[in-house]
Amino acid sequence: MDPHTGSAPIATEIVLAGFGFRAAAIHRVAQAMPGVECAGAIVRQPRDLPVPAYRDLAACLRATSPDFLVSAVSAGAAPAIVAEAVSYGLPVLTETPPAGDRAGLEALWAAVGRSGLVQVAEQYHLMPSHAARFAAVRSGIIGTPTQVQVSSTQEHHAVALIRGLLEAGHDPAVVRAVRTVAPLLDPLDRGGWIGNPVTKPATTSIATLDFGGGRSGVYDFTTGQTRNLLRFRRLLVRGTHGELRDDEVVHMPAERTIARTPLVRRQSGHDLDVGGLDTETITLGERVLYRNPYAGLRLNDDEIALATMLDAMAAWVRGAGPEPYPLADGIQDRLVALAIDEAAETGQEITTVGLRRD
Structure with missing residues (x-):
């Protein structure tokens, strides 16, 4: 069972x-x-x-x-x-x-x-924290999203978050970008902790993406940031009626009232909770934004996202669910990421052009 x-x-x-x-x-x-x-x-x-x-x-x-x-x-x-x-x-x-x-x-x-x-x-929007943030934005608590700033992951993954939260689809984007290089200590790699780490040159790319209609994105990524724990991972969604910053929302729940409400993750296994380490829910006040469908399997966030994608793919091939992430969207993410690289390399303003799909 x-x-x-x-x-x-x-x-x-x-x-x-x-x-x-x-x-x-x-x-x-x-x-x-x-x-x-x-x-x-x-x-x-x-x-x-x-x-x-x-x-x-x-x-x-x-x-x-x-x-x-x-x-x-x-x-x-x-x-x-x-x-x-x-x-x-x-x-x-x-x-x-x-x-x-x-x-x-x-x-x-x-x-x-x-x-x-x-x-x-593309799994980033399926990770528990991001899935909860998507749910919070979709609830309308910050109104219509107008800007998304991502500083956590690279290229197409960051673009996928920006496009998804703005619901920008395949609309063209005007891209401007710059790069700087500075030393940075990087104490971990895929294998874990590195003995006696030293500082190495790290490149930071910062880009602005203008999708038109008041919708924009900010891309900020430093070499190795995905795994480098000496750099914070940040996500900001600005809306017409408030904004979401990482795991907190500022909004206006009533007249003349400004509230700051946290997104709270229920993580079992701490202190006297002997049920084992696991993610259970992420809530915003009384609202459950995310419930882990794999509780009990002890999966980390990336593994939960992968499992969700595999289940979605299995449902889709049987005709029992929607497309998990269509090829056209994956291509669009990559095209915008390539435009960021081009704008940073040339110093020129680049306007993205989608593939012809007729």
Whole structure:
């Protein structure tokens, strides 16, 4: 029985393209999820893996019957495996970004855009804190959002948060950007703490994005900031009737009344709570903004987001749910991120131009 729904879980079979850092993380999450099976991985060089390894997709499909492929290879390699999967009629969830540059994005869209089989594994809006912030903004407590400032994650991920919170869709953006370099201590990497860390040059990119209609974004990212705990992660959403700053909202609940209301995460396992470490809910006053659908599995925030994406993809391929994150949106995130890079490199104002999708 599924502990979250009380019903027998529907079996979902996936296969992975690649088995590097990200694919291994996806595999760990799939292992923890009731009803999800990882039937194998496509890797260039045979090696010992916790799942059967296949040299190519054709061999994998002769031995397995997956509901969808999860592509977790480099941006340069992803379009080929995505196009091959689509040629077999196999739905694909491809990691971000879906291609490296504009030419790659255009070629990918031309090859598979009209297939209706490709989704992008953009997970940041599904992380508990961000999901709660989206819910708070959607509730109308700060009115209509007019500006989003993100200083926490890089490129397409930050753009996805900005576009999503502003509901900017594929509207063109006027981009201006600058870069500076300064020394920064970086005590951790993917493997954990680094012994005797030293300061290294770190680049900070700051960009403004003007989507028109009074909607704007501010992108602020320093090299390694995603994992560097010596830099705060910040998110600000300004609206017509207040603003959300990280985990607090300032708003006007009544005439001549200004209130500051925190977003409060209920995290079990502290002090005399012996139920185990887990995220349970995030609330705003009496309103529950977010409830962890995987309570009991002891997943971290990124793992919760990945599990949510896998479940959404499984529902979509069965016709039981909406598209998790359409390829067109993943491409748009990347195009805006490329414009930020171009504006910072050239010092010129860049206006984003979306792909032709007719």
